[in-house]
Amino acid sequence: MINFDKLENNIDALRNTYLAAQPFPHLIIDDFCELDKLNRAYASIPELNNKSRDYAFANNKFEKSNYRELSPELLELYTDLASERFNKILCHITAKKVFVDPKNHGGGLHQGKKNSFLDMHLDFNYHPINKNWYRELNLLLYLNKDWKTEYKGGLIIKDLRTNEEEELDVPFNRLIIQQCAPYSLHGYNMTNFPEGRFRTSVATYAYQVHEHLIETPRTTDWFPDKDASFMKKLLAKNYNFLVQTKNKFFGSGTAKNQ
Template sequence: MLQYPVAPGLFERRAELADTFNSAVPCRHVVIDDFLDAEYAQRLYEDLPQPDEMPKSRDYMFSDKRELSTLDRHSEISRQLHDVFMSKEFAEFLEPLARHEVFIDPEYVGGGFHAGAEGSFLDLHCDFNIHPAHQDWLREFNILLYLNPGWQPEWGGHLLLTDDPSVPTIEVEPRFNRLVIMESTDRSFHGYKRISFPPGRSRRSIAAYAYSIVPVGSISRHTTNWVPRDGSPFKRVLAKNWNWIVLTKNKFFGSGTLKNRR
């Protein structure tokens, strides 16, 4: 087996982790602590682009976050993580979770480096299902690597998960070197509440998305579906119609998720 900067024996645990994933509620997911080799994880954190070097997401009106999808070419350090995600071993690791073949988007559209500064938030939502640039790519998994050393619960920023926005969510702490793999469906609502990190700190993560191949036109395309729990009546009406607004905008001006590979 090729050597990658992941914890020893991780790939061999795929059957056990698949059982955890497929039995999890309310959305299928699995939490993997110490995903990366500890020394490499620290180097990766120190090498992250600064939030002010990253553009603000254009298609996420119901949030306040920055993203930059250049994991494959930001540095040699981040390239090593890209190589993990692109490897045959990682694809085989994901296959028992999906029960069929999946692959990672090599350009990290909508993913890559994510940062949320003091006061940032991400309202509950389900992600777009069909890739903006590939009509036969169906999104299957969100793969979220958290890089928040010394994280404290009072800072907030927990990943919220539910299959029904009207009921309480479960919360996953965004601890350092923690990987969360969660299904991406029309019912996998997720987000995080407004955070209160110390000055100079931000909520950091790296996101990759797994896809499968489906016949073109076999699944109705939708963009991000938002269900904000707080806010004005105008915000709620806007969220309800957001899918139509963004699809119309993309038709004429293109997707903002395709414009952050500087």
Template sequence: METGVDLGARTSDTAGLFLFDRAQMLERARALKDQYASASPFPHIVIDDFLPTDVAEQVLRAFPPIDDPVWLDWRRRDVVHQPKKQGVGHADRMDGVSPVIHHVLFALNSSPMVRFLEELTGIDGLTPDPHFVGGGLHQILPGGRLAIHSDFNIHPSSRLYRRLNVLLYLNKDWRPEYGGELQLWDRSMQVMVRDVAPIFNRCVVFNTDRDSFHGHPDPLRTPEGLTRKSLALYYYTLNCASSDEAERATDWQLRPGEVETAAV
């Protein structure tokens, strides 16, 4: 069930600037933590209307267009598992991105947000990634996809263990026929347990471990020029989850009956 949430965000007089209210966020996390822990196929939650509407609208307006130089060239990346997926790769590439987006990313890495996530998930000692390695901004072009996978588990420079993903979708007037749902698969990769439409201002939080298989594996069916936009933030701890110490790369998976193909 999707959960509406009031996190007590306070907007300022400056466009795009806001603060999360620590006390209200902790109260809401306590109300949602049991739902998070019991979710299948792995701990997760879907929260609608996550940012103040006016802030989310400003982020969407400021989101880089397809031809912005901030994006890495997807043709030079993994065209088998994530064709037509634009990303920035690292904060070093984001100097030209709007201050509105920078501020929201900083807020999502702030102490009130981290405490909210710790209380929600039961994972103590979370550390955000100010460099947004592999995260920050994502955009899927028409025909693009992201194969089912579990994520890499150790940060390449800090060597901290990756524990949580937070995805914030920015897609207004999203239609079911576009596809692009986030799919969550069981640990045996036999059953798709849940799919989540990437609608505007919807946040998905989930544990990331060796068996948290997720993605949107079917090619996006949006009209030309309409993309699937999201912010992606990852959170780490000094210690790993039980039995998840060995370093691993992204673990790509095939669905039953699926065959790998590259984009053309």
């Protein structure tokens, strides 16, 4: 389903673009999938009702981790993303020995409904089960038909070191590869999609095996807007502690791939 030939024929240019991108390494790939198959995959997606666990920082956002169940085309996409062929491409583009999580823990189909938003954040850094897998990349495939900038919901990336930021458009069949690092903030502002249309994407993550941990393991770090309520800012400040405490007694939803 992935347009492998296109990627492989342009792999050096993709690598150069990714490594030189600002505010931190990222890459936009349009026409990532075969269009006819992706159209059929899109047609198989129902309205989701499983609300995001990050409900305090993500308004009206819904998820389905096992999206491959929905259609043969989405199963093919899932399989292609985890394939050795795609891993080899990612390694060349990023100049790192990376691989896609074959079980896609924490990833899946994401659907932002009316007035959806996602506060700026840093993702969890080490895998919830394989504790020495360091999260190097977010791979975000967007499925927004006939998307226009006035619909809002573009992916905002921001460097925590410099405060430099950029907003990336999120049209149908666009893959955005984004570096994950202790400074790579991202999120999106409140959407304005037409009635019955949703901000839709498939999220997949790539890792590198670390012989020694280079960072303290964390869950998501949230950076709500300066105009956010006192309680929201307080929750963001204590979020890691609260989630780690919850996981100790009840287990991690991400580890269970729910």
